[in-house]
Amino acid sequence: MARLRTFQPYARRPAPALAVLRFLGRLLLAFVKLALLAIELAVLAMLCVYYYYGRELEGLEAGIGQHRPAETTQLFARDGQTLLYELVDPQGGRRTVVDLARMPKALRDATIAVEDANFYENPGVDLRGILRAMLQNYQSQAVVSGASTITQQLVRNVLLPPEERTAISFERKLREAILAFKVSRKYSKDQILGLYLNEVYYGNQAYGVEAAAQTYFGKHVWELNVAEASLLAGLPQSPTTLNPLTNLAGARARQKITLGLMVKFGYLTTAEARAAFSAPLNFVPPESSLVAPHFVFYVRQLLEQRYGPDVLYRGGLRVVTSLDLHWQAAAERVVRERVAELRSRNATNAGLVMLSPEGQVLAMVGSVDYKNKAIDGEVNVTLAPRQPGSALKPVVYAAALRRGWTPATVLWDVPTEFKLADGTVYAPHNYDDSWHGPQRLRMALANSLNIPAVKTIEFVGVESFVEQAHAMGITTLNDSSAYGLALVLGAGEVKLLDLTNLYNTIRNGGYRRDPAPILKVINSRGEVLENITESPGRQALGEQGEQIAYLLTDILSDNEARHYMFGADNVMELPDGRPAAVKTGTSNDWRDSWAVGYTRDVTIGVWVGNSDGAPMQEVAGVNGAGTIWRAIMQAYNAGRPILPFPRPTGITEVAICADTGGLAGQACPNPIAEHFVAGSEPKTSDVFVKTVKVAGDGSCLAAPYSPPAEVREQRFAVYPPQYQAWAAANGVPQPPTRYCPPPQSNPSSSIALIGQPSAGALITTTQVLVRGSARGSYTLEWSSAAAPDTWQPIGDGTLGVVDGILGVWATGGLPPGDYVLRLRVLTPEGVPVEARSTLKIAR
Secondary structure (H helix, E strand, O other): OOOOOOOOOOOOOOOHHHHHHHHHHHHHHHHHHHHHHHHHHHHHHHHHHHHHHHHHOOOOOHHHHHOOOOEOEEEEOOOOOOEEEEEOOOOOOEEOOOOHHHOOHHHHHHHHHHHOOOOOOOOOOOHHHHHHHHHHHHHHOOOOOOOOOHHHHHHHHHOOOHHHHOOOOHHHHHHHHHHHHHHHHHOOHHHHHHHHHHHOEOOOOEEOHHHHHHHHHOOOHHHOOHHHHHHHHOHHHOOOOOOOOOOHHHHHHHHHHHHHHHHHOOOOOHHHHHHHHHOOOOOOOOOOOOOOHHHHHHHHHHHHHHHHHHHHHHEOOEEEEOOOHHHHHHHHHHHHHHHHHHHHHOOOEEEEEEEOOOOEEEEEEOOOOOOOHHHOOOOOHHHOOEOOHHHHHHHHHHHHHHOOOOOOOEEEEOOOOEEOOOOOEEOOOOOOOOOOEEEEHHHHHHOOOHHHHHHHHHHHOHHHHHHHHHHHOOOOOOOHHHOOHHHHHOOOOEOHHHHHHHHHHHHOOOEEOOOEOEEEEEOOOOOEEEEOOOOOOEEOOOOOHHHHHHHHHHHHOOHHHHHHHHOOOOOOOOOOOOOOEEEEEEOHHHOEEEEEEEOOOOEEEEEEEOOOOOOOOOOOOOOOHHHHHHHHHHHHHOOOOOOOOOOOOOEEEEEEEOOOOOEOOOOOOOEEEEEEEOOOOOOOEOOOEEEEEEEOOOOEEOOOOOOHHHOEEEEEEOOOHHHHHHHHHOOOOOOOOOEOOOOOOOHHHHOEEEEEOOOOOEEOOOEEEEEEEEOOEEEEEEEEOOOOOOOEEEEEEOOOEEEEEEEEEEOOOOOOEEEEEEEEEEOOOOOEEEEEEEEEEOO
16 A cells, blocks of 8 residues: 655744854853863963962062162261261172151152152962063063062062072062062062162162162152152163263153153152153262272271171161361371472372371371372372381381480491391491490480480390380381391381371370271161270380380470471471471382371371382472471461370489489589489499599699699590590590690709600600709609608719719509609708609509
8 A cells, every 4th residue: 555645844944143142152052161161271370380389489479578688788987977988798789778767758659659659459369460561561662661660679689599580481470470470468568669779770789769869869768859769769770871970861751751651640740740850960970979989998997807708798887987177187297298298309299197096097098099090099198108218217216225325325326237037247336327426315316316215225225115116006027037126227117007196196196096097886776896996005015104205205206306306496396386296207218108106196107109119209208298297297286275294104314414424413514304214223323424623724634733823633534445535536535545734834953854765755664764854963763643741762972963864763563553753852952842743653
């Protein structure tokens, strides 16, 4: 059978538009599900990443609170306010931390506007800011906004390792963002901003806003105006490119952008921004604040020795130095002017040190021009060892005074040869190539005589001399075996700073105080690390140090004594008559000129010469360094009361004879007052003096027959045999050795006459033939001059003798000495006549 077909109509299909909508709906739903899944996966991933890195970075955010930015050390003048210099880390830069409250609002606003406009709202990371920065930078084709927040920049500079800070990687950005978020949760925005402004780099070795303000404008950050603040705020984006000292146009363009953003975010009005952009910017030149460079670097060296380089360059020390800016400037001026006058004599450099009695370094001139390479101007000549010439002589006399010598001790300035250990002979000469005979220690030191000084070091010993120099402040001369007697004349080398301190030791009564260029040191936490206190110092001159120091001061300030060699009104005398103890020195070949001395208020040392040691043309201590010393000393003491140096107890004043150093007896022709340490006064008088009776013109000894009216006593200096040659060569009167002849005007001389030996003759034979005349009976006798009333016969005669032999005198058994021959004659008229002759027997 055939199958029956029936009609089945088609099923109804949806309209095409509805189908599309349904399809899109299903597609959107699937997309939403995928998006939600992706978000969930992203959130999950972010949580995983945050958890992963968060665990790795756990606790690092606490480092922000513990972090103290490395700060540069600042050196101030003695007023504690004037900045001399900042010691910059050679591997870093300068930085001084300042509280946020002291930073001007304009600077904070400008920084936020240009670096992180949403700083106070964002959680440390600003995704919108990143997108906005990318869009702005793309549109302007220049970097006008950074993608990192202030917190991220702080994290990068403080918490990330140095090698990671500049890395361009997703991981670094991720770690930075996580840490920034953690930091924002832990610390306030003001804390973060304050740390950032003290940490960020502004170029030219300036880290932090205070260093930037000082570097570019020479002022503190709290003194910045809107113009200056807006310029600085723009620099961290590219400190090298925007350096205003080399690219002012670029820095100004960035400033304009900063001001525009400040207007945009409501920190300034348009008018205020225009006024700020039009305001002048007064930049300071690099290193313009460098004052007293040699002193600054001397202090830096001391600080590094005491605290180490890490604390010095990163610890933010505040150091108040002893430098007095007024006297530093005055000293620099005087030194420059005088060296300019000496340039024709090939003198190109000089140094000066000024110390207070406490040892504080008030001024230090290390060269006439720090920047002059031709004279090695960077070398600090006050710390350079040089030969001091005679300026070291007070040391040897200090050592001798400690060993019992006194200012009245006589030293012989005569040609002297000293035999040295190696067999050679040392024969020094004086500066004037003359010899001055017996000189008291006072005169020898005041007039800088060389031979007495060498004799004194021979007495003291070279080793003891070096020990004494070290005790008084010298830090060189470390091998006493390497020096000889010439050391006292300057054969060794000393530093000007040390030598000035040595004289300050004498000024302080023998108490040594080391040079003190630092008054106070405070660390970045405000803790006082050191604070100078007045100390009596260490006694360098022994138990009687104060008395010995006074004697040295008294000698070195004795204008009358030094007139002998230096004349009146020399450079060592101050015009106002103020007592000043001073000594000059000149090294061999005119290579070094020195003058060091003190008043009651200050000690000053000066050196003049050439850094390379080249000789000058007859520039000695008096006409070189001495002129500088006198000028600055006169200026320093102007207006101060003129007072004598204080005399300690234990000093006596005794009248002595100037020629001999002994007590002044009644016959002393030139008594003077001299100071002594109590107990060391001379005990005898008329040392080297002999009083004899002379007659006639004084060239012969008075004889018994000399008319009483012609006889008188006369004083003569009778020196030891080794000095008699000098006395004869210099016309020093010596006592006569022969007796005066009988007066020829006596008529009786033709009746009784002893003709031979003549009066005053020196008898050396054992028999003497006596010749003469006796006009009548006679008796010839002899007696000792010491016992003139005891006469011994020689011979007699009843007949007269005319110019013949009167007798033979046997002298062989007689001791040496003075004797008298007596001839007594009885004339035919019965008149007694007598003649005498005084002789000397010598063997």
